[in-house]
Amino acid sequence: MMNKVNTTTEAIGLIKDGMTIGVGGWGPRRKPMALVREILRSSLKDLTVVTYGGPDAGLLCAAGKVKELIYGFVSLDAIPLEAHWRKAREAGGFKAVELDEGMLHWGLRAAGMRLPFLPTRCGLGTDVLKHANIKTIESPYDDRETLVAMPALRLDVALIHVTRADRLGNTQTLGADPFFDDLFARAADATIVSCDELVDRMDQAYSADADKNLFERSLVKSVVHTPCGAHPTISAPNYGWDMSHLKEYSGFAEHDDGYKQYYQAYIDGGEAAYLEKNGGVEKINKLALPAF
Amino acid sequence: MNTNFSLAELMICAASEVWRHNGEVLANGIGPGPRLAASIAKLTHSPELMMTDSEARLIEEPVPLGPKSGPLAGYTPKYSGNADFSRIFDIVWRGQRHVMIGPTQVDQYGQTNLSCVGSYEKPKTAILGVRGLPGNSINHKNSFFMPNHSKRSFVSGEVDMVSGAGYNPKRWPNEHYPIGMELNTIITNLCVMNFGGENRAIQVISLHPGVTFDQVQSETGFNLAKSTEICETPAPTKEQLEIIQYLDPHQFRNSIIKGNPPGSAKSA
Numbered sequence: 001m002m003n004k005v006n007t008t009t010e011a012i013g014l015i016k017d018g019m020t021i022g023v024g025g026w027g028p029r030r031k032p033m034a035l036v037r038e039i040l041r042s043s044l045k046d047l048t049v050v051t052y053g054g055p056d057a058g059l060l061c062a063a064g065k066v067k068e069l070i071y072g073f074v075s076l077d078a079i080p081l082e083a084h085w086r087k088a089r090e091a092g093g094f095k096a097v098e099l100d101e102g103m104l105h106w107g108l109r110a111a112g113m114r115l116p117f118l119p120t121r122c123g124l125g126t127d128v129l130k131h132a133n134i135k136t137i138e139s140p141y142d143d144r145e146t147l148v149a150m151p152a153l154r155l156d157v158a159l160i161h162v163t164r165a166d167r168l169g170n171t172q173t174l175g176a177d178p179f180f181d182d183l184f185a186r187a188a189d190a191t192i193v194s195c196d197e198l199v200d201r202m203d204q205a206y207s208a209d210a211d212k213n214l215f216e217r218s219l220v221k222s223v224v225h226t227p228c229g230a231h232p233t234i235s236a237p238n239y240g241w242d243m244s245h246l247k248e249y250s251g252f253a254e255h256d257d258g259y260k261q262y263y264q265a266y267i268d269g270g271e272a273a274y275l276e277k278n279g280g281v282e283k284i285n286k287l288a289l290p291a292f
Numbered sequence: 293m294n295t296n297f298s299l300a301e302l303m304i305c306a307a308s309e310v311w312r313h314n315g316e317v318l319a320n321g322i323g324p325g326p327r328l329a330a331s332i333a334k335l336t337h338s339p340e341l342m343m344t345d346s347e348a349r350l351i352e353e354p355v356p357l358g359p360k361s362g363p364l365a366g367y368t369p370k371y372s373g374n375a376d377f378s379r380i381f382d383i384v385w386r387g388q389r390h391v392m393i394g395p396t397q398v399d400q401y402g403q404t405n406l407s408c409v410g411s412y413e414k415p416k417t418a419i420l421g422v423r424g425l426p427g428n429s430i431n432h433k434n435s436f437f438m439p440n441h442s443k444r445s446f447v448s449g450e451v452d453m454v455s456g457a458g459y460n461p462k463r464w465p466n467e468h469y470p471i472g473m474e475l476n477t478i479i480t481n482l483c484v485m486n487f488g489g490e491n492r493a494i495q496v497i498s499l500h501p502g503v504t505f506d507q508v509q510s511e512t513g514f515n516l517a518k519s520t521e522i523c524e525t526p527a528p529t530k531e532q533l534e535i536i537q538y539l540d541p542h543q544f545r546n547s548i549i550k551g552n553p554p555g556s557a558k559s560a
Contacts, residue, residue, distance in 0.1 A: 071421055072424070073422070074420070075420050080420065081418075086418045089408075090414070092413060096412070096413075098407055100422055100425070102427040103426070105378075122430070122431075124430055124457060125429070125430060125458070125460070125464060125470075126455060127412070127454040127455070128426050176376065177347070177376040178376060178378065179377055180377070291359050
């Protein structure tokens with residue numbers, strides 16, 4: 001039987017220096033953090049990262065892994081400003097390509113549809129077009145309207161966290177909001193999925209939840225079992241964000257070598273040690289979902 | 293007249309007016325002040341408005357803010373539809389939304405900045421990123437909630453990074469604005485303004501109790517117009533204050549303006 005299950009190290013081995021990677025989730029929600037942490041432990045460099053950014057962007061930028069960041073925002077939501085990202089951005093540490101959230105959506109969709117661009121009005125009249133070097137196009141129809149030609153955001157690899165996956169690459173995502181994980185998967189040559197729960201066969205384990213499948217398994221190249229792998233971000237309904245960890249993480253940015261200190265405290269020892277330092281899987285699975 | 297209210301509550305009630313006669317649009321208030329304002333609009337003069345639970349669902353009864361514990365223990369929101377992010381973009385692009393946000397900078401054209409202060413390549417201060425501002429600004433109604441009216445928030449010239457588009461003729465040949473683009477109302481801790489001046493210039497339409505036009509002008513980095521019908525911003529009604537208390541028992545509104553000042557000089 002087909003088996004796409006890998007270790008985190010094997011999966012991250014699919015990524016090469018200089019590649020463009022997309023990270024699913026949204027801000028501090030359902031980020032494939034175990035995969036991000038493995039990138040931090042690797043020698044990977046010069047990455048172009050596409051994200052609706054949360055701590056994934058903060059950590060990758062602080063670690064100096066990012067050559068270019070393509071994003072709509074970077075925020076921890078309840079902590080609006082992502083301190084590590086901000087520090088790297090203010091130091092001019094990477095090329096910033098800041099897009100309207102909807103333009104990012106459109107660029108991923110264009111890539112998934114194998115189109116060079118999709119037209120939109122988003123971005124007109126702003127500085128986004130200038131900084132991101134995005135061109136306009138005139139409608140060929142009678143309206144002759146000037147529109148933004150949002151170029152396809154093609155990804156070499158997409159990293160996506162899901163609630164459940166099976167060995168074939170079938171996935172289910174149970175949170176109330178799919179975000180744009182399906183578009184990230186479709187825009188990428190290869191998708192690496194991390195999952196809170198791994199089963200042998202989705203059809204046999206969770207047949208009734210087939211409508212929670214956001215993208216088909218042909219897009220999935222690798223499946224990694226990472227219990228609580230979205231920590232410290234939300235993976236609804238399993239666990240909420242770990243606000244005390246996010247606060248502590250943010251505090252590290254106040255020090256000159258803050259990233260290094262955080263890396264040594266939490267990342268360096270491997271994922272099992274990371275989970276233990278945060279109270280273990282049982283405790284993380286009890287983190288309450290936030291109410292807004 | 294009720295004088296026992298805070299300046300934040302005055303702002304919230306003034307802000308709730310922007311959604312009057314909007315029809316069945318999504319009233320989207322980002323942050324505690326705007327969200328309370330949209331909720332008041334829906335619970336009083338405009339029940340036809342659509343709203344979300346500020347997460348991923350549509351609701352018909354505005355959801356009280358924050359943890360459903362303490363005074364909100366046992367509260368469970370009831371959902372009427374889906375409002376995940378993909379759906380929100382669909383609504384934005386269809387133009388059936390009136391959003392209220394708090395950008396870091398606003399200029400004379402109503403252009404807004406949520407990206408960075410200083411140069412784009414190496415900013416003095418990185419903020420959040422442009423977020424949805426480019427798309428919001430040109431697709432539907434936009435209002436701004438600015439609890440710190442000063443020359444740092446209402447800047448001269450143009451904002452440092454134009455994130456949300458405005459009525460800047462240099463950026464729009466022949467003043468041909470995209471279909472549905474509308475900058476609507478600005479509510480600050482000093483006054484209420486709209487874009488009803490000559491050539492869509494920003495004009496003051498009401499002053500909060502005890503505030504003068506000259507004071508507003510001196511705190512603003514560009515010349516303001518003055519509405520011929522300028523008046524005092526109405527005080528919140530008893531009903532509005534009760535709704536605010538019901539929706540915000542955790543008192544998030546007390547942190548909107550530094551020091552949570554009173555809304556009327558008479559209650560100072």
